[in-house]
Amino acid sequence: MFTYLLKRLLYTVPIALAVTALCFSLVYLAPGDPLSAVLPSDASQEIIDIVKAQYGLDQPVFVQYWLWLKHALMGDLGQSISSGRPVADEIGKAIGNSLLLAGLASALAFTVGTVLGIFAGYRHGTATDRGLSALAIAGVSIPHYWLGIVLVAIFSARLNWLPAMGAGPEGSAGWSLEQVPYVVLPVLTLAAMPAGIVMRSVRALVAETLGRDFIVGLTAKGMGQAAIFRHLVKNIAPTTLAVLGVQLGYLMAGSILVETVFAWPGTGLLLNTAILQRDIPLLQGTIFVLAMFFVGLNLLVDMLQPLFDPRMKRT
Amino acid sequence: MNTTTAPLAATALPAIEASPSYWAGVRRRLLQDRVAVVCMVILALIVLGALLAPWIAPHDPAVGSVLKRLKPVGTPGHPLGTDELGRDMLTRLLFGGRTSLLMGIAPVATALLIGGTLGMVAGFLGGRVNAVIMRSVDVVFAFPSVLLAVAIAGALGAGIGNTLLALTIVLIPPLVRVTESATTQVRAIEFIDAARASGAGNAVIMRAHVLSNVIGPVLVYATSLLSVSIIMAAGLSFIGLGAKPPTAEWGLMLNTLRNALYSQPLVAALPGVLIFAVSLCFNLLADGLRNAMEVQ
Numbered sequence: 001m002f003t004y005l006l007k008r009l010l011y012t013v014p015i016a017l018a019v020t021a022l023c024f025s026l027v028y029l030a031p032g033d034p035l036s037a038v039l040p041s042d043a044s045q046e047i048i049d050i051v052k053a054q055y056g057l058d059q060p061v062f063v064q065y066w067l068w069l070k071h072a073l074m075g076d077l078g079q080s081i082s083s084g085r086p087v088a089d090e091i092g093k094a095i096g097n098s099l100l101l102a103g104l105a106s107a108l109a110f111t112v113g114t115v116l117g118i119f120a121g122y123r124h125g126t127a128t129d130r131g132l133s134a135l136a137i138a139g140v141s142i143p144h145y146w147l148g149i150v151l152v153a154i155f156s157a158r159l160n161w162l163p164a165m166g167a168g169p170e171g172s173a174g175w176s177l178e179q180v181p182y183v184v185l186p187v188l189t190l191a192a193m194p195a196g197i198v199m200r201s202v203r204a205l206v207a208e209t210l211g212r213d214f215i216v217g218l219t220a221k222g223m224g225q226a227a228i229f230r231h232l233v234k235n236i237a238p239t240t241l242a243v244l245g246v247q248l249g250y251l252m253a254g255s256i257l258v259e260t261v262f263a264w265p266g267t268g269l270l271l272n273t274a275i276l277q278r279d280i281p282l283l284q285g286t287i288f289v290l291a292m293f294f295v296g297l298n299l300l301v302d303m304l305q306p307l308f309d310p311r312m313k314r315t
Numbered sequence: 316m317n318t319t320t321a322p323l324a325a326t327a328l329p330a331i332e333a334s335p336s337y338w339a340g341v342r343r344r345l346l347q348d349r350v351a352v353v354c355m356v357i358l359a360l361i362v363l364g365a366l367l368a369p370w371i372a373p374h375d376p377a378v379g380s381v382l383k384r385l386k387p388v389g390t391p392g393h394p395l396g397t398d399e400l401g402r403d404m405l406t407r408l409l410f411g412g413r414t415s416l417l418m419g420i421a422p423v424a425t426a427l428l429i430g431g432t433l434g435m436v437a438g439f440l441g442g443r444v445n446a447v448i449m450r451s452v453d454v455v456f457a458f459p460s461v462l463l464a465v466a467i468a469g470a471l472g473a474g475i476g477n478t479l480l481a482l483t484i485v486l487i488p489p490l491v492r493v494t495e496s497a498t499t500q501v502r503a504i505e506f507i508d509a510a511r512a513s514g515a516g517n518a519v520i521m522r523a524h525v526l527s528n529v530i531g532p533v534l535v536y537a538t539s540l541l542s543v544s545i546i547m548a549a550g551l552s553f554i555g556l557g558a559k560p561p562t563a564e565w566g567l568m569l570n571t572l573r574n575a576l577y578s579q580p581l582v583a584a585l586p587g588v589l590i591f592a593v594s595l596c597f598n599l600l601a602d603g604l605r606n607a608m609e610v611q
Contacts, residue, residue, distance in 0.1 A: 018454040022466075029470035137602070141595035143546045145553055146569060146587030153580040253459035257550050275469045276555055287466045295457050 077285035087285035098266030102251040105190035113198025121206025139196025148261035238309035245301030344607040351603025354596035365412030374403035419545030422482035434494025497529040539601035
């Protein structure tokens with residue numbers, strides 16, 4: 001058990017390093033000279049050399065990577081070209097908004113997915129099961145950015161019930177009740193796909209677990225439905241939580257499209273700005289933070305697994 | 316003991332290839348699956364419409380009239396209305412299918428070839444080769460797929476070619492994993508030892524025995540990836556990567572029609588209906604194939 005945790009922890013180090021290297025190399029993928037954005041086109045060779053030295057671009061690539069990594073780990077991700085502000089500040093402002101969306105969407109997806117999944121699993125093979133499964137596959141297949149557009153067309157344009165974009169006026173505590181209506185449509189949009197994924201896996205797990213010998217045995221011994229349900233939950237919890245953990249990470253990253261639809265001031269909108277303005281430092285910094293978040297989340301999910309799955313403790 | 320090993324191997328090999336009766340069974344079961352058949356018909360119609368676009372489209376996809384901007388669905392001469400520049404929607408949807416389907420399907424096909432080969436080699440050879448391939452794949456898995464696609468396409472800049480490249484890179488790792496685990500399972504079955512004992516080399520065993528046994532699950536998985544790929548490709552165009560105006564592409568059309576959401580919501584939503592339909596059909600078809608091939 002302890003060795004498992006240690007191994008998992010140590011395994012994260014090379015992965016995290018490789019991820020940072022990938023993020024670093026994004027600058028080299030971008031066509032054109034990285035300096036062209038800061039230098040006038042008629043700059044003399046002398047000035048070019050000075051600026052190059054200032055940015056450390058005269059050093060070998062490995063040294064550049066090391067310097068970049070050192071700065072990044074200390075919270076210095078460079079300056080945004082489009083706004084002139086430090087990239088870290090921009091991300092700091094945006095990431096809370098993205099976490100709010102992703103957190104609420106995960107909670108909604110988990111609740112809806114688990115409840116409907118268990119229901120469909122119990123009704124395995126019936127018309128109810130087929131109907132719910134169709135709903136789940138629609139949720140998985142729907143282009144979420146289009147779902148957002150359709151929801152706006154119905155609830156904002158036609159019915160005028162909910163605001164179509166933005167996060168609303170900020171309160172003194174960073175958040176105010178007035179912002180609640182702004183959250184509804186983006187969260188619904190973002191939750192559709194993970195709800196479908198959670199529902200499909202829970203349904204399959206429940207149907208499979210209910211057919212296992214120990215459930216048949218417990219039923220034969222006269223155990224009540226409620227007690228059997230407790231056994232069922234214990235058996236499906238570890239996988240469900242793992243699915244949910246990964247989905248939260250996907251939501252943080254995948255919200256770029258949904259945030260674009262709703263002009264939601266999160267990391268997704270930052271990425272969108274970075275792409276449209278060709279702001280490579282902003283792109284690189286945001287990708288770096290989101291990827292690190294994902295690596296950390298995967299680690300956390302794996303470390304927590306033994307808590308929910310006692311079987312793992314024995315191995 | 317048999318002393319005629321070599322000729323025996325030569326004659327025995329073709330016989331062990333996937334028996335035609337298995338694939339005949341798959342086809343029969345698939346054709347009995349009503350949902351799968353409906354999906355195949357819808358997909359065939361959309362693909363055919365896209366392929367034949369230059370001949371069947373009623374108008375020019377690039378030419379519009381300011382006088383006919385944003386006409387509703389059902390306008391005479393424009394059955395699906397017109398877009399924000401007065402171009403015929405039906406025409407643009409047909410031509411858009413060419414771009415969107417290419418951008419969604421080509422990366423999966425390429426990734427299937429590369430990822431499938433890498434996965435089979437990793438699973439079959441095992442050991443150090445396996446470790447190198449699988450650990451490299453783990454690194455790419457450390458990124459959520461959408462984020463990696465956005466990162467690569469964002470750094471390379473907009474363009475259909477860059478998006479194809481980004482999507483292919485993102486789709487290779489999951490295909491490597493699925494193929495590797497299927498190959499590892501097949502490798503443990505005794506007939507592989509039997510083939511080796513009868514003198515077959517690695518290349519022959521992989522082509523004749525492993526491939527025919529892993530292709531089922533891998534194809535099912537690739538079909539479900541088509542759904543993901545279509546959504547991602549159109550999504551990248553939607554946020555300004557991928558296809559550039561005035562190219563007709565479903566995701567890009569969704570974006571440029573966003574301002575029309577209040578005046579012509581039905582027209583503005585049309586490109587998304589097609590993305591949804593294609594993605595849903597590929598997913599349902601993958602489920603149908605899974606049942607027909609009896610893959611878990």
